Amino acid sequence: MMLASILTVFILIALTLSVIAVEIRYSDRFSTYNRWNETESVIHNGPFSELANKTTIRIDNGSLSDANFGLLQNFRTKSLIIFGGRMREITLAPSVKYLHAIHSATVDLLIQPRAISYQIEELRIYNSMLTMLPKNLHRLLSLKVLNLSFNSIESIDMTQLESLEHLRELSLFGNGLKTIQTTSVISLPVLRLVDLHYNKLAQLDVYLWYIPALETLDLVEKNKLVYVKNLDSQFPKLRSFEISKNPLDCIWKDTMLQNMRLANVIIGDLDEVSCDTKSKSRISETTCSALSRSVNRQLEIFQNAKNNFEAQLKEQNEIIANQTKVLQAIEKRIDYHQIKSFK
Structure with missing residues (x-):
């Protein structure tokens, strides 16, 4: 049997x-x-x-x-x-x-x-x-x-994507990603979508990301981000930003929402973009540092624009002065010939 x-x-x-x-x-x-x-x-x-x-x-x-x-x-x-x-x-x-x-x-x-x-x-x-x-x-x-997506990738170095000049979409959602390193400047000139939702990211710094065509950045759900370092003005063509269901710093969140509103960026699930209320009275040093760098960058951009304007204004004034001298010389010659012909 x-x-x-x-x-x-x-x-x-x-x-x-x-x-x-x-x-x-x-x-x-x-x-x-x-x-x-x-x-x-x-x-x-x-x-x-x-x-x-x-x-x-x-x-x-x-x-x-x-x-x-x-x-x-x-x-x-x-x-x-x-x-x-x-x-x-x-x-x-x-x-x-x-x-x-x-x-x-x-x-x-x-x-x-x-x-x-x-x-x-x-x-x-x-x-x-x-x-x-x-x-x-x-x-x-x-x-x-x-x-x-939906593998078991816990850590990546963005510089591994270097040379992918035609990359348009990058999706790594659902991996349990904990760290994203960027050891040097990474240039992805036509990348439009970066989807990192449903991971375990606690920190993210995009300072070395040169992605000028980025339109959508998704960091929603399961991530544990307090803020995103160097996000302000980093992606000039950004149109959609997803960061709901993260324990955001309240001061960073309010500043981010204001900047995104001014840049006409759509925030996904805006009602669910919450923050830790304790941060309203005491912002963390790291968040202060990130905001300070952002402000300094804006001041630097403004100062450069001011210097360029002043240089152009000086150049224009010199051109006008030279043209005035030429006109004055022409007028003198005209007056001389008129006086001579009159005599």
């Missing part, structure tokens, strides 16, 4: 595993995860190597061996979609422009440090097991969208 029970259990497990079978589909059309249309795709039953010329490959509930990922390096695939399964390491193929992996248990994305020229424009790996930004991320020079 015991042996029969064990055999029964093994049979049930085998049947269960057979239901969750690996399914590989392909399409000759370029498809993203959101535009995937199974009616235009075909189930693949042959060797993986036969997919070399297919534009879109989707793998459900499975994994690729290292050998198959090696083959993928020479494929012409433009879009790779991975749903479910266990893809612990994904080796990025040079031809892929769109990579979407969800619930794939991915621990690492392998990017070669040199030689290979990557074409990827959209990289989305979420609901997986990443614990850090992939190494050599700066090699993805064509990247426009980076979404690594």
Whole structure:
């Protein structure tokens, strides 16, 4: 009886595993995860190597061996979609422009440090097991969208994004992020969206962020921010700022709201932007320091503008003085000729 029970259990497990079978589909059309249309795709039953010329490959509930990922390096695939399964390491193929992996248990994305020229424009790996930004991320020079949300990334250095001059969207929400370091000035000239909501940030300093096109900054919920250092005037095109459900310093909050109002920035869930009432009577030294730097920067900008105006005014006065001298000389000559002709 015991042996029969064990055999029964093994049979049930085998049947269960057979239901969750690996399914590989392909399409000759370029498809993203959101535009995937199974009616235009075909189930693949042959060797993986036969997919070399297919534009879109989707793998459900499975994994690729290292050998198959090696083959993928020479494929012409433009879009790779991975749903479910266990893809612990994904080796990025040079031809892929769109990579979407969800619930794939991915621990690492392998990017070669040199030689290979990557074409990827959209990289989305979420609901997986990443614990850090992939190494050599700066090699993805064509990247426009980076979404690594709902992983387990607790710390990042923004300078890892250096060279990503085409990056437009950065989404790292739901990671439990605790620290964001910026060890040197980071320039992301066309980045429009930074989404960091649903993390565990207690501090954030954006002083070294040169992101002139930033329109949306989301820091809402689960974060524990008292203030954001050097936020004032840092992002001239900012139009939407989300910071509700953070324990903000009251003085910083009031100043921030006033500045955002003057800059026509929309504050999301304004009714839920609250603060610690204790801070009304005693603002922290760090907040004072941040506000002082902001005021000093504004004074410096004003002083520079004043100096430029005075220099231009002086130049204009010199031009007017010179023109006056010329006119006076012309008038003297005219008077001389008139007197001479009269005689």
